[in-house]
Amino acid sequence: MGITDSIIGFRRSLKRKNYSPCTVRDYISTLKQFVLWVDCPIEKVDRKKVLSFIDQREKSRCCRGA
Numbered sequence: 132m133g134i135t136d137s138i139i140g141f142r143r144s145l146k147r148k149n150y151s152p153c154t155v156r157d158y159i160s161t162l163k164q165f166v167l168w169v170d171c172p173i174e175k176v177d178r179k180k181v182l183s184f185i186d187q188r189e190k191s192r193c194c195r196g197a
Contacts, residue, residue, distance in 0.1 A: 134166060134173055138159065138162060138163070141159070141162065142155060145158060161188075164188075168184055169184070
C-alpha cells in the first residue's frame with residue numbers, strides 16, 4: 132500500500148467515525164503537509180521527527196498571531 136492509499140484509508144476511517152467534514156479536511160491537510168515536509172522515507176519517520184514537525188507548526192502559528 133502506497134502513501135496515497137494510506138491517506139485515503141485514513142480519510143475513510145475518519146468519515147466512518149463521523150468526524151465533522153471540517154475536522155477530516157484539517158487532519159488530511161496536516162497529514163499532507165507532513166508528508167511534504169519530512170526529509171526521509173515515511174517508513175523511517177520516528178517520534179522525534181513528528182515532534183519536530185509539530186514544534187515547527189506551533190512556532191509558525193505563534194508568529195502569525197493565530
